[in-house]
Amino acid sequence: xKNLLWIFGLLLLLTSCGSDDDICLGEESTPRLKLKFRNxxxxxxxxxxxxxxxxxxxxxxxxxxxxxxxxxxxxxxxRIDESPYTDIYFRTRSGxxxxxxxxxxxxxxxxxxxxxxxxINYENLKxxxxxxxxxxxxxxxxxxxxxxxxxxxxxxx
Amino acid sequence: MRTAxxxxxxxxxxxxxxxxxxxxxxxxxxxxxxxxxxNFTVGVDVLNLGSSFFSDRQMIQGFVSSRISKKVHAxxxxxxxxxxxxxxxxxxKADGLFAKIGGFYMLSMxxxxxxNGFYAGAKLAGSFYNQEYKAVPVKGLNSDGxxxxxxxxxxxxxxxxxxxxxxxxxxSSNFFIDVNAQPRYLAYTTKxxxxxxxxxxxxxxxxxxxNMGFSWSIAYKF
Numbered sequence: 001x002k003n004l005l006w007i008f009g010l011l012l013l014l015t016s017c018g019s020d021d022d023i024c025l026g027e028e029s030t031p032r033l034k035l036k037f038r039n040x041x042x043x044x045x046x047x048x049x050x051x052x053x054x055x056x057x058x059x060x061x062x063x064x065x066x067x068x069x070x071x072x073x074x075x076x077x078x079r080i081d082e083s084p085y086t087d088i089y090f091r092t093r094s095g096x097x098x099x100x101x102x103x104x105x106x107x108x109x110x111x112x113x114x115x116x117x118x119x120i121n122y123e124n125l126k127x128x129x130x131x132x133x134x135x136x137x138x139x140x141x142x143x144x145x146x147x148x149x150x151x152x153x154x155x156x157x
Numbered sequence: 158m159r160t161a162x163x164x165x166x167x168x169x170x171x172x173x174x175x176x177x178x179x180x181x182x183x184x185x186x187x188x189x190x191x192x193x194x195x196n197f198t199v200g201v202d203v204l205n206l207g208s209s210f211f212s213d214r215q216m217i218q219g220f221v222s223s224r225i226s227k228k229v230h231a232x233x234x235x236x237x238x239x240x241x242x243x244x245x246x247x248x249x250k251a252d253g254l255f256a257k258i259g260g261f262y263m264l265s266m267x268x269x270x271x272x273n274g275f276y277a278g279a280k281l282a283g284s285f286y287n288q289e290y291k292a293v294p295v296k297g298l299n300s301d302g303x304x305x306x307x308x309x310x311x312x313x314x315x316x317x318x319x320x321x322x323x324x325x326x327x328x329s330s331n332f333f334i335d336v337n338a339q340p341r342y343l344a345y346t347t348k349x350x351x352x353x354x355x356x357x358x359x360x361x362x363x364x365x366x367x368n369m370g371f372s373w374s375i376a377y378k379f
Contacts, residue, residue, distance in 0.1 A: 080297035
């Protein structure tokens, strides 16, 4: 009789740990676009003294990703909805019109886990720059985005 | 309509269980003094039936058990479960039939009435059901409310289950109250687009492989 209670308790303990459908860890989510900066004159890696990055997620106003001093790289989450592109706006001074980077891509949905649902991987990333101040041009490095390890684009300031 | 077909199914399986037990009778007779006479107990789970009125889950289940030796009973469970899962961006619906087959062993019996007592047992279970993923979330930063929807599909899941419980006769009638807990482990499931099922009829929430079920049945011994 006493043993039975122990077995029962142990099984209750096992089942109570079973529910893990709430927590989705960050790295299992959709990867972010990784950008680094280069100096336009000598093509060396550089830091930008002040940088504002805003992204159009289909909401107004734009979502601010970063507003920071002395940045050498930036991670930009791309859109995961039906939109075939994401518009990213760069400014180095407030009040500046800035440069618009439109990234077009092909999306692929990948199932992760019950907690995370699906994530998106991007292929055939294509940058399209309008406005050459402050970003002068774009160098493409890696056109697939499946993790956050490699640099996708270099922005030349 | 559906309940009617469940009942027809339950009773046809009941007759099969009776038929199969007449064979095991011969083996048991030599080893155990207790003599097998065709017997069966039919029970309906009133706990889950009652809670159907108050929750999103509608579950009807019942069992047929037969005492095949002094301490061992064979048991077949049948049920229908209709459940939804709406959480964390998911919107899932699943409904279908499930069946379990197994046995239990009387761990301690009332000396005056050997049908009363505590028991432990094991069952194999399977569920055949329709599921519909109306929404599966897509996770990404700064973008909420993005989903993928899938067409309804037919799936099946299989699990093993232990049962721990007690059976008590109601006074000296043929009625029994049977209460048990069923810790279960999801062994195999078919998947749509590699998605792990969030709910399985008869099993319950299935995002983790372990789950626990409870039942409180009123049974009648024929």
